[in-house]
Amino acid sequence: MSSCDTKPDFSDLLSYIEDKALLQHLIDLTDPIVSFQYEKYENKEYLNKWRKEWQKIYANKAVDGEQVATDWLIQLFNTLFAHQQVILVCSSGEPEYFPAHGNQPARIEFAHGFFASALHEISHWCMAGRTRRTLSDFGYWYAPDGRSAAQQQAFEHVEIKPQALECLFTLACKNSFQVSQDNLFATFDTSGSTFANDVYMQVIEYIEKPHTLPRDAKVLLRTFLSVCTYS
Numbered sequence: 348m349s350s351c352d353t354k355p356d357f358s359d360l361l362s363y364i365e366d367k368a369l370l371q372h373l374i375d376l377t378d379p380i381v382s383f384q385y386e387k388y389e390n391k392e393y394l395n396k397w398r399k400e401w402q403k404i405y406a407n408k409a410v411d412g413e414q415v416a417t418d419w420l421i422q423l424f425n426t427l428f429a430h431q432q433v434i435l436v437c438s439s440g441e442p443e444y445f446p447a448h449g450n451q452p453a454r455i456e457f458a459h460g461f462f463a464s465a466l467h468e469i470s471h472w473c474m475a476g477r478t479r480r481t482l483s484d485f486g487y488w489y490a491p492d493g494r495s496a497a498q499q500q501a502f503e504h505v506e507i508k509p510q511a512l513e514c515l516f517t518l519a520c521k522n523s524f525q526v527s528q529d530n531l532f533a534t535f536d537t538s539g540s541t542f543a544n545d546v547y548m549q550v551i552e553y554i555e556k557p558h559t560l561p562r563d564a565k566v567l568l569r570t571f572l573s574v575c576t577y578s
Contacts, residue, residue: 355547357525360554361518363576370572372557373565397423398574405521405575416462424469427570428563433472433480435465442468446481453480463517467527470512473564503542511549512564519571 361369397419404416417437424435432447438456442464447453455472457465471485479485487505510526517524526543553560560568 355543357514357518357547357550358523360514360547360550365554366519366572366576369554369557370569370576373569373572376558376565393426394570394573397570401520401575413462414460417457417460417465420462420465423570423574424567427566431563435469437465444468444472444484446483462522463513466516466520467509467513469567470509470516470564473512473561473567474509503540503545507542507545507549510546511553512561514546514550515553515564515568516571519568520575 400419404412404419421435421437431453433453433455435455435457437460438458440456440458442458443456445454445456455468457468472480475485479487506527514524514526526546557565
């Protein structure tokens, strides 16, 4: 367990055994929508294909690992959620969400080809409900780095659950996770922030109560655990 006085170690949250236990809990959940959405791919070539590709990526991380991994993630996400009229896209600029318009699908754009940025933006999409998915950037305000203390507090409050999802996705992909306060140029003392601990506690709650995960997060996490966890 983590306290507010120590920096949480996220790496200890999902051991191999806990991976398997969480996957089983997700499989056991009686959510017909999630089961139907997932099982469309479970008995086809997709899971084996994604698994083999991920094993190759994970074994050769040093060789263009970031680009290959993000290409893999884009393909997986866009296949898994094609029926929801949404695509994951690498952006050369800052991350942004564009709702569907006419015949054009919604676009989740992540920053500069970074795998972590893609998982972060996906996490926001998973948290957003149907209404927010019709709004640019899900209808949230965003103040750039250098926020005031009040703005930073508001930012951290809305980031707890998305970063907890990002943490689970990251750990399921066998990568390390770090919280982001996204305020490198703060002009006030940030040492009293409980944000990292709040994210850690939310991750624990999701692990212990996976039924509280957003529906699409269950689908994606179940897929990652099936594809990226192997002996």
